[in-house]
Amino acid sequence: MSAVSQPVTAVITGASSGIGEAVAHRLAREPGARLVLVARREDRLRQLAESLSVPTTYIAADLTDDDAPARVVKHVGGHCERLTLLVNNAGASWRATFADGGYANVRRTMELNFDAVVRLTEALLPLLRESAPSAIVNVASTAGRVARPGAGAYSASKFALAGWTDSLYAEERAHGVHVGLVLPGFIATEGFPAAELTSRRLTRRAVSTPERAAEAILDAGLRGRAERYVPRPYALIGVARLLVPGLMRRLASGGAGAALTTKTGADLAERDGKTGPS
Numbered sequence: 597m598s599a600v601s602q603p604v605t606a607v608i609t610g611a612s613s614g615i616g617e618a619v620a621h622r623l624a625r626e627p628g629a630r631l632v633l634v635a636r637r638e639d640r641l642r643q644l645a646e647s648l649s650v651p652t653t654y655i656a657a658d659l660t661d662d663d664a665p666a667r668v669v670k671h672v673g674g675h676c677e678r679l680t681l682l683v684n685n686a687g688a689s690w691r692a693t694f695a696d697g698g699y700a701n702v703r704r705t706m707e708l709n710f711d712a713v714v715r716l717t718e719a720l721l722p723l724l725r726e727s728a729p730s731a732i733v734n735v736a737s738t739a740g741r742v743a744r745p746g747a748g749a750y751s752a753s754k755f756a757l758a759g760w761t762d763s764l765y766a767e768e769r770a771h772g773v774h775v776g777l778v779l780p781g782f783i784a785t786e787g788f789p790a791a792e793l794t795s796r797r798l799t800r801r802a803v804s805t806p807e808r809a810a811e812a813i814l815d816a817g818l819r820g821r822a823e824r825y826v827p828r829p830y831a832l833i834g835v836a837r838l839l840v841p842g843l844m845r846r847l848a849s850g851g852a853g854a855a856l857t858t859k860t861g862a863d864l865a866e867r868d869g870k871t872g873p874s
């Protein structure tokens with residue numbers, strides 16, 4: 597059953613690379629789709645918009661800026677009559693233990709992965725309600741169900757996003773706005789290259805593709821799924837955290853936790869003196 601009135605008009609954040617870019621390509625195959633792409637790198641957004649065969653506009657914005665939600669609302673109002681899908685996908689992770697990264701790392705991670713999602717959703721919710729049946733998809737992470745060392749700030753932001761999404765799901769049902777949660781595992785992208793895992797034969801198969809994540813986002817956004825892990829077997833991690841928490845803690849504190857904490861694009865960008873995960 598479709599959660600969204602067809603044809604779909606969608607805002608996709610974080611569309612300049614990785615999962616968001618794959619979502620744009622996938623949604624462009626839906627008949628009559630119209631897309632609005634959001635991210636900081638304008639050149640990437642322009643190239644992507646020009647490559648798609650459906651009406652597509654873009655807005656270059658840092659979603660942590662105070663005026664970003666208002667700018668997106670103005671852009672959408674000027675280009676679209678309605679909005680039937682919001683994909684809150686933009687996000688990043690800077691790896692650091694709490695002792696090293698401190699509150700500063702927690703704050704910048706929360707600002708992007710949680711606060712910016714809440715602020716943009718607040719700004720677009722009236723239009724989503726007016727356009728109902730419509731949908732919101734929040735892209736969290738399996739790290740929003742289970743935490744590893746060196747990724748506490750990221751987990752905090754994604755646990756928060758998962759909890760808030762469940763509440764919003766229940767609140768918005770009566771208004772015809774479906775709210776879906778997608779929890780990716782390892783997906784090889786610029787922001788999360790997972791090079792440590794793809795370089796080892798034993799762990800290579802644990803890493804999936806942005807295209808599969810995009811399909812999960814369509815399941816949650818267009819097909820009314822409330823929650824989707826991708827790859828699907830990662831759902832077992834959430835179950836294990838509830839059923840055998842002691843075992844999961846031991847694994848996270850031992851070699852498995854360290855082996856699965858991969859370097860991110862944001863780490864590499866920071867090392868190279870760039871601001872974003874490019």
Ligand SMILES: NC(=O)c1ccc[n+]([C@@H]2O[C@H](COP(=O)([O-])OP(=O)(O)OC[C@H]3O[C@@H](n4cnc5c(N)ncnc54)[C@H](OP(=O)(O)O)[C@@H]3O)[C@@H](O)[C@H]2O)c1
Pocket residue numbers: 609610611612613614615616634635636637638640657658659660685686687688689708735736737738779780781782783784785786787788861872873874
């Ligand atoms: N790949 C994985 O293994 C994995 C696993 C679990 C969850 N996720 C989640 O999936 C989502 C997409 O990640 P990805 O893997 O596709 O990584 P990615 O390729 O680095 O994409 C991240 C996107 O977010 C945008 N972005 C970053 N900071 C932004 C800001 N301040 N304002 C606006 N846009 C911003 C980036 O564009 P600009 O740099 O152009 O702004 C980019 O388009 C994230 O929320 C991530 O946490 C990924």
